[in-house]
Amino acid sequence: MAxxxxxxxxxxKAGGRVGTRDPRWMRWGLTMVAVVFLAVMLILxxxxxxxxxxxxxxxxxxxxxxxxxxWSAIKLTLLAAVVSVPLNLVFGVAAAWAISKFEFxxxxxxxxxxxxxxxxxxxxxxMLFVLLFGAHGWLGPWLAARDIKxxxxxxxxxxxxxxxxxxxxxxxxIPLMQAQGREEEEAALSLxxxxxxxxxxxxxxxxxWGLIYGVILCNARALGEFGAVxxxxxxxxxxxxxxxxxxxxxxxxxxxxxxxxxxxxxVLMALLTLVVKHGIEWRAARSHAQTxxxxxxxxxxx
Amino acid sequence: xxxxxxxxxxxxxxxxxxxxIDLTVPSGELVALLGPSGSGKTTLLRVIAGLExxxxxxxxxxxxxxxxxxxxxxxxxxxxxxxxxxxHMSVFENVAxxxxxxxxxxxxxxxxxxxxxMKLLKLVQLEHLGKRYPGQLSGGQRxxxxxxxxxAVEPKVLLLDEPFGALDARVRQELRSWLRRLHDEIHVTSVxxxxxxxxxxxxxxxxxxxxxxxxxxxGTPEEVFHHPANEFVMHFLGxxxxxxxxxxxxxxxxxxxxxxxxxxATATRSSEIEPLDDEAKPAKVFIRPHEWDIAVYRNGRxxxxxxxxxxxxxxxxxxxxxxxxxxxxxxxxxPLEHYRSLELRTxxxxxxxxxxxxxxxx
Numbered sequence: 203m204a205x206x207x208x209x210x211x212x213x214x215k216a217g218g219r220v221g222t223r224d225p226r227w228m229r230w231g232l233t234m235v236a237v238v239f240l241a242v243m244l245i246l247x248x249x250x251x252x253x254x255x256x257x258x259x260x261x262x263x264x265x266x267x268x269x270x271x272x273w274s275a276i277k278l279t280l281l282a283a284v285v286s287v288p289l290n291l292v293f294g295v296a297a298a299w300a301i302s303k304f305e306f307x308x309x310x311x312x313x314x315x316x317x318x319x320x321x322x323x324x325x326x327x328x329m330l331f332v333l334l335f336g337a338h339g340w341l342g343p344w345l346a347a348r349d350i351k352x353x354x355x356x357x358x359x360x361x362x363x364x365x366x367x368x369x370x371x372x373x374x375x376i377p378l379m380q381a382q383g384r385e386e387e388e389a390a391l392s393l394x395x396x397x398x399x400x401x402x403x404x405x406x407x408x409x410x411w412g413l414i415y416g417v418i419l420c421n422a423r424a425l426g427e428f429g430a431v432x433x434x435x436x437x438x439x440x441x442x443x444x445x446x447x448x449x450x451x452x453x454x455x456x457x458x459x460x461x462x463x464x465x466x467x468x469v470l471m472a473l474l475t476l477v478v479k480h481g482i483e484w485r486a487a488r489s490h491a492q493t494x495x496x497x498x499x500x501x502x503x504x
Numbered sequence: 505x506x507x508x509x510x511x512x513x514x515x516x517x518x519x520x521x522x523x524x525i526d527l528t529v530p531s532g533e534l535v536a537l538l539g540p541s542g543s544g545k546t547t548l549l550r551v552i553a554g555l556e557x558x559x560x561x562x563x564x565x566x567x568x569x570x571x572x573x574x575x576x577x578x579x580x581x582x583x584x585x586x587x588x589x590x591x592h593m594s595v596f597e598n599v600a601x602x603x604x605x606x607x608x609x610x611x612x613x614x615x616x617x618x619x620x621x622m623k624l625l626k627l628v629q630l631e632h633l634g635k636r637y638p639g640q641l642s643g644g645q646r647x648x649x650x651x652x653x654x655x656a657v658e659p660k661v662l663l664l665d666e667p668f669g670a671l672d673a674r675v676r677q678e679l680r681s682w683l684r685r686l687h688d689e690i691h692v693t694s695v696x697x698x699x700x701x702x703x704x705x706x707x708x709x710x711x712x713x714x715x716x717x718x719x720x721x722x723g724t725p726e727e728v729f730h731h732p733a734n735e736f737v738m739h740f741l742g743x744x745x746x747x748x749x750x751x752x753x754x755x756x757x758x759x760x761x762x763x764x765x766x767x768x769a770t771a772t773r774s775s776e777i778e779p780l781d782d783e784a785k786p787a788k789v790f791i792r793p794h795e796w797d798i799a800v801y802r803n804g805r806x807x808x809x810x811x812x813x814x815x816x817x818x819x820x821x822x823x824x825x826x827x828x829x830x831x832x833x834x835x836x837x838x839p840l841e842h843y844r845s846l847e848l849r850t851x852x853x854x855x856x857x858x859x860x861x862x863x864x865x866x
């Protein structure tokens with residue numbers, strides 16, 4: 203059985219299905235269209251970003267990054283990511299756990315609410331916080347009386363980032379944990395494990411890849427968020443500007459080298475994220491394929 | 505350890521999964537919960553384990569109330585239908601899990617754990633596969649790992665949910681007799697759930713037949729098979745021919761046939777005990793396929809005429825499908841030698857006399 207399947211796959215790889223093969227011109231034509239499209243729409247812009255960033259050499263690039271306002275934007279962006287990713291990690295795991303392992307009233311409502319940040323425009327998300335915490339907002343006077351600044355300050359930026367990144371971890375985990383069911387946890391409990399032991403020794407290892415993947419996506423969004431943060435930031439350079447906001451300001455002031463220098467940093471982070479994500483997908487797929495392969499092998503020999 | 509279940513009821517929404525169940529499992533016995541899907545057998549097993557809580561009633565372990573005891577403290581070994589092995593742990597680690605999660609004071613040393621796991625793997629004949637992962641095992645091997653894992657914590661009760669449900673026929677047969685031998689060896693009180701009557705009758709000391717959240721009958725395999733308490737049990741345990749007839753003067757009458765029904769028919773749940781007067785009462789007459797005598801000529805015994813329509817002679821028992829005069833399908837089974845001596849052909853007219861009938865009043 204396994205042999206037959208292997209043979210079949212082999213034929214396929216060698217392109218043996220002459221009858222269903224498309225004519226040469228069509229294959230080449232379609233490939234060319236795809237390549238040109240990729241080059242113009244993706245690769246060229248990336249090249250331009252880096253070319254412009256380094257148009258005044260390394261020195262120009264370094265000077266642009268080292269400028270205090272840019273540097274503080276980098277730090278603020280990293281701070282927003284460092285706060286929002288762990289918060290969403292804890293929230294995402296807790297929400298996915300509750301949704302997939304228990305039956306309760308309002309479960310569908312919870313799933314819908316988790317999706318909310320995906321479905322509303324980030325601008326609206328920012329407005330929500332302004333309406334809530336701003337000077338003329340519901341809690342504004344109360345906060346002002348206690349000299350707590352949220353809007354046009356760092357807490358507002360962190361809050362907005364947390365809001366827009368809420369769905370990433372939970373969305374990734376819910377289908378995974380629903381598919382895995384409750385039996386392994388029940389088995390752990392029946393063997394005498396405590397709830398925490400079952401969670402750390404059984405649940406977490408089972409959702410490991412999904413969890414890492416969710417964190418990566420969450421992180422990417424936290425670094426790149428523009429809309430919601432833009433509304434609550436107030437664009438105070440050196441204080442409440444994140445990298446994307448700083449890039450916009452620099453660009454609008456015709457400071458192309460510094461703008462593209464910052465942009466190239468964001469692009470680098472994004473590329474790095476993609477590489478890590480790809481690596482994880484590859485590893486997860488491989489460990490899965492291995493398991494399946496060997497199962498089939500054992501079943502065939504049994 | 506003995507298990508006593510007293511008046512346990514469990515409701516899911518509008519569905520009554522268990523309806524005032526009373527059952528006692530004596531220490532050391534191997535009991536099967538047998539029933540169709542939806543009969544509540546798995547729910548009962550999960551209530552015993554503490555994975556589900558009873559809405560009413562109580563569970564006693566060795567006479568001690570364990571109704572509110574957490575699953576962790578019940579000391580039960582549970583084998584799940586789909587094994588629920590920890591997929592990221594090796595077979596060895598799976599079996600060792602229950603020992604490793606113990607509080608430090610009660611935890612055996614590393615060497616002790618190793619020794620015990622190896623002993624268990626040997627018991628389930630998997631000592632060479634300790635380093636494999638669950639995904640690399642066949643269904644039968646996974647089932648045995650699940651069993652070893654459950655036994656590792658030295659449970660006082662072993663609970664198995666459809667233990668052979670997901671296996672193919674041959675592996676199933678092997679594991680069945682293996683489980684029976686294992687139980688004779690370690691003698692832990694065991695309850696297993698199955699919908700397969702053959703499995704229950706072959707493996708268990710006692711069979712509990714369930715349907716609709718209630719217990720229909722409790723008895724040894726022989727008792728439930730030969731002396732079913734009601735129509736449901738009669739139907740569920742093997743094939744049976746049913747005729748609508750009546751009971752008159754101590755005889756079961758259906759069609760042209762009137763036969764003594766040897767044992768006093770026990771009443772079905774809804775009806776009274778058989779009255780002793782001679783008045784005719786409508787009843788259902790049940791005859792198992794192997795309890796027909798087939799004759800080619802009329803021989804003076806009360807018999808039903810029928811025509812052979814199909815014969816399946818593949819196996820030691822020959823299955824014959826017939827059509828009675830009144831147009832009812834009838835199934836009969838007879839030993840191969842007997843079938844050969846009769847020289848039955850399709851289309852042949854034969855005479856069927858029941859050796860034994862079972863009667864339940866309508």
